[in-house]
Amino acid sequence: MEQAVDDATLDASAVLVPGDTCWRVETADRLSILMENEAYFDALSSALDKARRSVVVLGWQFDPRTRLDPETRAGDRQAEIGHRLRMMVKTRPELDVRLLIWKSPLLIAASQGFYPHKAQTWFRKRMVEFRLDSPGPIGACHHQKVVIIDDEVAFCGGGDISVDRWDSTAHRDADPRRRQPSGVISPPRHETMCVMSGPAAMALGDLARERWFKATWERTVPEPAGSDPWPDGVPVDFERVRVGIARTEPAYGGRIEVRENERLHLAAIRGARKLIYMENQYFTSPVIAAALAERLAEPDGPEIVLVSTGRSPSWFDSMTMDTARAEVLFRLETADVHNRFLAFSPNTRGGERIIVHAKVTIVDDRLLRIGSTNINNRSLGFDTECDVAIAPEDAAGRERIRAYRHQTIGHFIGISGESFAAAEAVTGSTGKAIQESDTGRMTPLGAIQPSMVQRTIAEFQLGDPVSTADAFRPWKRRNRSQRPLPQTS
The missing domain is CATH 3.30.870.10 (Endonuclease Chain A)
Structure with a gap:
């Protein structure tokens, strides 16, 4: 097995390590x-x-x-x-x-x-x-x-x-x-x-x-x-182009656990220099949140932009995933001392919620990842998943990733990719360019104050096991809230 990537200055292509961050390249x-x-x-x-x-x-x-x-x-x-x-x-x-x-x-x-x-x-x-x-x-x-x-x-x-x-x-x-x-x-x-x-x-x-x-x-x-x-x-x-294939598979029946998707996320986050852009259905993983919070604490760390659904369409997901996401957002907002984290939820022209079901991560316009993996516990160790990632070594390939990022953000806002690219160039920031768009189709997504029931669900990550070892033992994956307890009079 090749050596895992720890050096944030390495080229993005070095993040794709067979036997570690991916299965095969x-x-x-x-x-x-x-x-x-x-x-x-x-x-x-x-x-x-x-x-x-x-x-x-x-x-x-x-x-x-x-x-x-x-x-x-x-x-x-x-x-x-x-x-x-x-x-x-x-x-x-x-x-x-x-x-x-x-x-x-x-x-x-x-x-x-x-x-x-x-x-x-x-x-x-x-x-x-x-x-x-x-x-x-x-x-x-x-x-x-x-x-x-x-x-x-x-x-x-x-x-x-x-x-x-x-x-x-x-x-x-x-x-x-x-x-x-x-x-x-x-x-x-x-x-x-x-x-x-x-x-x-x-x-x-x-x-x-x-x-x-x-x-x-x-x-x-x-x-x-x-x-x-x-x-x-x-x-x-x-x-x-070289393609890394990353999997998630649970441990069961003598088969070993596969957590390549989690390791690929962490390696990419560590290696980011300027921008981490994520589109994902869920955003609840404490492990990914900790890695992002660490980068936000750095004076010269990357900007982090998230696009996700405003409110999950099902009652169960709303109670479990949305509540846990609020805790992750609170953690990142608290860590964001240099104002480099923004999250948004997209809407149609008529104001209807757009369900973000895509699972896309783009890092520095050098690494593009597309797959089935949500940024939650179960996608990183309990369910089966398959993602592919590319890291083109040529300038044309990187420019194509950048153009796609501009295209996908622009289509949420209701403008062309070229128009968003121009706005980003003026502001010098992906998040600010989204904020300053005047179409009203991107709603800021932030932490909300949970009820005690919601807080309990989020702390024990109910419905979101980390692995087979804690599937029915939520106390083993308790992630204590970093919020102060509400004051009582």
Whole structure:
């Protein structure tokens, strides 16, 4: 194993250390960022058309009623992904299609609107191999979102194939294209995926094969088709770029714990010089918070900017994750003696909350990370996760990361990436440029005073285990609040 990275002056590419901060580092011949599921679903649809030998899907959620093209008529069975996969196998007998989806508990499945167990009836003729998979530990989930086609092209990120996940960069209020089979229009949602080809895609295929074996005891082998299922219309952002693949896996049944995602976060935070930019669904990890607070205490440390959902859409997440996030925000606000930390939640033009489901970290515009890992305890040690990270060594690659960061921030504000870049250049600060935007679409996100019940939930991090060792022992992960107790008269 190579030596771990501790020196903050090292180049970002040195953060990708096989056996420490990542599982493997492989080259992607091509890699592109897909912002929003409009881009992901379009690219996936095109790549599926070109599949010749194999399609493998790893998912937290999968709904066979999903229409990759929202312009098709709701209820059109021909447009649904489940029917499409069946027809692909029927018309291409040499094609092997496998789906490995988390076997979610019934209560969680009910909240998703579709029981994954029902998907088995869609594929009951075994034309498509559909399996439900449990990671083992009670309460843990499979959270990886990966699709591999012909071992030539792979998608990885935070997006699920489900009826409530499509949205565009416009995040239009009440967009009829977000209509679910029930008739309900899903709330606006921000997602990020990436697509890659070459050895990096093959490596993600290896990851999927290992998952399939653990779940089914069936061995599969790589079968490159010599094809090029690269999706039409997707411009190449990076060429011949090294890709680090980082995992999270819980300890169970004699298998060792894998915490590569946590170590990658910590190494990147230690190595940051100017800016740490994060988009994430959750922000509750005390370990990550401590690392960020340490950098904020430095006189010349990096600026830290967070974008997350204003309020979680589910009651459970609101009580657990949002409450714990308030404690993390309080800790960082307290540590921010040099005024370098800002957090925001995005809204539509009409003021509706945008659900930030993306899991993106950009450090100094030199390191870009996209995956399924939330910044909470369970994503760093209790669930299964898969992220990819790149650190281009050429100026053009770094400029492309910077342009993407400007693009994603600008789309939240409602301006172009170029306009945000100009504002950032004037202010000299990413956070201040967001603050001084006059569109009103980015709401400051700060610590709120919790009730005693919320404070208890946050201190014991209920619903957010660190590992299998403390899954049902919340007292072992108690993170005492740094807030002073309220005064009583």
